[in-house]
Amino acid sequence: MIAGDIGPYAWFDALALAAHLRQAQNDFLREELQLLGYLACLLSLYDGRPTADWRYQFASTPSGAPFSPSLDAAFARLVEEGHLQQSAELECSITEAGADELSELRALRMLTSREPYLEAASSSCLVVTPGMIRRAISQDPDIRAAFDMNSRRLLLDDKGLSFAYESLGVFQSALGNASVDLLAPALVWVTYFCQQSELDVS
């Protein structure tokens, strides 16, 4: 059952990310869900969907990572209700009950239209580590500014969104038809920003 105060979108996203991550790695950490949720949100922008379609927002934390209270609350409730499980080492995975819940939710078109973005974000973990995704995301100017000033700020607001559209547009031009599979922009995006961070250290 979808918890009303959390909303169906974050609830669905947490379950779908967890399900797809089962293919890519054996388990996941709570904060990795945030990284991949944000990457999925960027992929939906890349695909031309308006940011309002994502239905919940991310903020940049002082630790230099994206964070959505909705997604985190959904995670906590899913664990409470036994749809996700978390070990003593904080490693998480989807349960059978969670997989059943996800199957039911997949009947709702308003939710399944999000799944290609969630799938591509999760599948990127087949090739790059969560640490690499985190490093790539941390190159975002909004996130860097929040880290440098040790503050929180809303991501993909007017200023952040204009940068996101501009940079994603450059990626669209470079990738052309390959974008038909969203794993292509996901991996190229992560690799590009990791590579840029390597140049910063040189």
Add this chain to the structure above:
Amino acid sequence: MQIDTEALKQLVDEAVVPFVVQHHGTEGGSAFRRIAAALRKIYEQFDPFETGGSIVLLHGVASLESPESTELADITDVTKLKQAGFVLELTPSGKFRRWTEQPDLAEVSRHAVVYEFAEGVERIYAGGDSKEIPALFPGGGSIFAAPTFSELYEALIYYRNRLVRTSRCRILKDCWSDAGRLFFKAKPEKTMRRSLDQFLFSALRGNVEVKPEQNVDETHPIDIKVTFHQLGRVALIEIKWLGKSRKDDGSSASEHWDQRARDGAKQLADYLDANHEYTGGQTARGYLVVVDGRRRGLDGDLGGLQAPDLMHYVDQEIAYDPKYHELRTDFEVPLRMFAEPKQ
């Protein structure tokens, strides 16, 4: 922030997924995902560098006609095949079929996505063409076997054993002035810092921030600062190197011996104190990493050294005085990482 379109174009040219999609469409993308997921399971069983032959894993698209093959009972059975290498077909139902004959991979890839690991290089074949898979992870090895760690010390031990010992790290390789790994290039510390930074941010899991050259007070930067946000912990990593370095023209640049490691320990202890004061009591732990490229009897002549000289220092630990790691609770046991010459 401007996107470097030239660098991006090169990345797209090298990228595997666009290549597979170009030849086999979205079906190729799905086959690639299934191959990647299977490889992660296979490489949990063994390191591909341990295999004597080549490893081939393929997944059909459209109408692949499979030749004579035998089905594996379980994916763990690949460990029995690793010595000679193998060709496996991953079927749509998730079974693994071992092909008895080595096929022409380019030809098979007209109806399949084909992965190959041979002589340390990974390739993807599709549509009769092939492409080398770029090494995204600094540690070398397969991109489908990148390790992850929750504990920093475990990660550093892996870095020592798997990346530094044989200079397998693609960044660390660039520290050496010669193919035999006898002399470092002049001022190799920047490259070493970049290598460890890239490894740690890739390999550490959780809410962890890895930052190179972070000040511990107004003026003194530590080589790498690792912040475990969830745990409220910080690790300060100082890197030192031992051995000899040469300039591009072959003339001597500098050399460092045991005292350099002891100086590094003192420096790190001072940094821990400075950090404690500067941050108002932040809990930090110090890690001294010593990349050891010492060779006995090494001078300008590269030809005269024998194996015992090359490996003379392999087990020669540094005698620290004072032993900060015994005197302080915030100082981890220093990690000497012997970088072997190429013999």
